[in-house]
Amino acid sequence: MLILQKFARDLPALVGLVIVVTVVTVAIVGPWIAPYPGDVVAAHLLQRLKPPSAAFPFGTDNLGRDLFSRVILGARGALEVALAVVALAGLIGVPLGLVAGYTHGWVSETIMRVTDVFLAIPQLVLALALAQLMTPSLETAMVALALTYWPFFTRLVFAETRRLGTSLFVDALRGIGAGGGRILFAHILPNAMSPVIVRATIGMGFTILVAAVLGFLGMGATPPAPDWGLTISESRNYLPDAWWYSTFPGLAILVTVLGFNLLGDGLRDLVDPRLRRSRR
Amino acid sequence: MSDAILEVRDLRLSIATDEGVAKVLDNIDFTLERGHVLGVVGESGCGKSTIVRAIIGVLPTGARIGSGEIRFEGENLLGLGERALNRRIRGRRIGFIPQDPYLALNPVFKVGTQLLEILRWHAPDAADGRGSHRDRAHRGRIVQLLRRVQMPDPEAALERFPHQFSGGQRQRLLIAAALACSPALVIADEPTTALDVTTQQQILDLLRDLVDEFGLSMLFVTHDLGVVAELCDDLCVIYAGQTVERGHTAAILAEPHHPYTRALLACHPDRAGSLTGIPGMVPSPLHAGPGCRFAPRCEHARPVCAVRRPHLVREPSGRLVDCVLHERLESLAS
Secondary structure (H helix, E strand, O other): OHHHHHHHOOHHHHHHHHHHHHHHHHHHHHHHHOOOHHHHOOOOHHHOOOOOOOOOOOOEOOOOOEHHHHHHHHHHHHHHHHHHHHHHHHHHHHHHHHHHHHOOOHHHHHHHHHHHHHHHOOHHHHHHHHHHHOOOOHHHHHHHHHHHHHHHHHHHHHHHHHHHHOOHHHHHHHHOOOOHHHHHHHHHHHHHHHHHHHHHHHHHHHHHHHHHHHHHOOOOOOOOOOOHHHHHHHHHHHOOOOHHHHHHHHHHHHHHHHHHHHHHHHHHHHHOHHHOOOOO | OOOEEEEEEEEEEEEEEOOEEEEEEEEEEEEEEOOOEEEEEOOOOOOHHHHHHHHHOOOOOOEEEEEEEEEEOOEEHHHOOHHHHHHHHEOOOEEEEOOOOOOOOOOOOOHHHHHHHHHHHHOOOHHHOOHHHHHHHHHHHHHHHHHHOOOOOHHHHOOOOHHHOOHHHHHHHHHHHHHOOOOOEEEEEOOOOOOOHHHHHHHHHHHHHHHHHHOOEEEEEEOOHHHHHHHOOEEEEEEOOEEEEEEEHHHHHHOOOOHHHHHHHHHOOOOOOOOOOOOOOOOOHHHOOOOOOOHHHOOOOOHHHHOOOOOEEEOOOOOEEEOHHHHHHHHHHO
16 A cells, blocks of 8 residues: 555654554553552552652652552543544534535635634633633533634635535536535545544644643643643642652653644645645 | 427526626527437537536526526426425436546545445335345446446446546446436536547447437537537537527538538538637627627627627528528518
C-alpha cells in the first residue's frame, strides 16, 4: 500500500503514532501495570513527598501516593475525556456543517453565523465560563469543552460539503432519484471524512491540554481522581522543593498532546499533500 | 399515431445572478416520440444542459421556472414535488446519463456498491425476496446489465473503484446505472463529449443498440451534428435558449431552413471549405432583447427581427421553424 509506505517515511508522524499507541495501551491496561493501583484513594502519610527512587520512580505526593502509578492511572481519564469531548463535538458539528453546506438560505446562514460567534470567543475562556455556570465536575468540563469545540467541525464540514455539493456526482445522484438525506449522509459525508478524522486527532491532543487546564483551575476532575491537571494544581504548594510532584504529570500531558499533534499532522499530510508543511 | 413520451412546451427559465436575471431558457419547445431518439443540439452556453436539468428537476441555485410544461407520459413534471420525483420518476422511469464520466461517480465507494444502491432504492421488493436473497437478485441484474454494456469481466468490475476504470468504461457504468430500473426514457447529457473519438463511436453504437433492444426513448443532448446524424431520429436545434428549428433529422440536415441551422451546418468541418464559423458570439442571457436572439449574427436579419420574436411556423412536412423569413413564406403561400 502506497499510503502506508508514505506514512512509514514520515518520522514525526511515526513518533506520534508510537506515543499515541503507548498512551492508549497504558490507559487500557493501567490498573494492571501500575505498581500501586490502590494509590488512587490510599494515603501513606509516612512516605509523603519522597523524591524519585527505585521504589517510586516519579516520587510521591503530599499524601504519600506513588506518582508513577497515578500518572499511569490518569491516562485513562485523560483519554476518556478527550474521546468523549471530540465525539460529542463531532456529533454536534458534523451534521450542522453538512446541513449548512448543502442548503442555501436562512438555515445555512443561521448555522454559520452562530458558528462564527462561537469561533470568535477564545475556546478556553468560553469553556471556563460554561464550566463555571454549571457545578464543577468532570462531566461539566466535558460538556463545556464539547460545546466549544464543535464549531471547528462545522466550519470544516461546511467547506467540504459546499465543494462536494456542486460536484457532478451529486447531480448525477439526484438525477437518479437520491433524496437529500441519502446524498448528505451516505455520499458526501464519507467524502468529507478524512479532514474530519485529521481534525479529530489534533482535537484529541488539544482537548487533553484544555481539560488539564480546567482540572488545574479546579473546574474539572475532583480529588482524589489521578487527573494530570488536578495533580499539578495540588503540587503548587510544594514547589520548588518537590519538583517531581508537578514535573511528571506535566511531562505526561506534554508527551500525550505532542503525540496526538504529530500523528494528526502526519495524517493531514497524507490526506492533503497540497497542505504539506515546510518541515524538511 | 403520434405517441409522445416527453413534451416540453414553452419552457422559460431564469437564473438570478449578481448582475441581474438571466433568461437562460426562453420558449423551449419540443416533443419526443415514444421509441425515438431526439437530439437537442446547440452551441456551448445555449442552455442544453439546463433543459436536461429542468426535466430531471435538478436545477442550479437561483433558477426559477417562469412558465411552461414538461409532460412525461402525460404528467406535468413541474407540478411534482421532490418526493414524488424521487420515488416515481428519477432513476425509475427516467434514466440519466451525465456528461462527464470522470466526475459522475462517487470516488470513495466501489462501483458495485453504487450500482446496487440504485436498485435498492427503487426496487425494494423486487424479486419477491428479502435480505440476502434480494441482494443476490439485484447483483445478478447488475452483472447482466454490465455484460450488456460490454463491460469486460463484470463480476470483478463490481469490486473495483471508479478511478480504476477508463473514461469509456466509466461511461458504460453510467449507462448501466441509468438502465438499472428499466426506465422508459433515458436522458443523455453529452455522454460522449469527454471521450476520445474511437471510444465515442463505441458508446454511440451501444446506445443505438440499447434503444432498439429495450424499446427506449432517448433525449440526446450534444453540440455535435455528426453524432446527431448518426444516432437521432428527430432533431431540435437550440440557440441562446430558444428552439429555432425542429423536425426529422435527415430532412433538417439535408435542407436546413432556419438561418442558424444553416450556419451551424456550414461550420461542420466535413462540410465547410474553410474553418470560418459564425461571426459574433452567443448573446448574454442577461441582456436579452425582445426580438430574435440570433438576429445580430444573422445574414438575413431584417429590422423587424430586433423588435419581436417570430412565431413558430409549422411547415407541411411537420417541421417547425422559428424565423420571420418563414412567416413571410407562409403568408405568401396561404
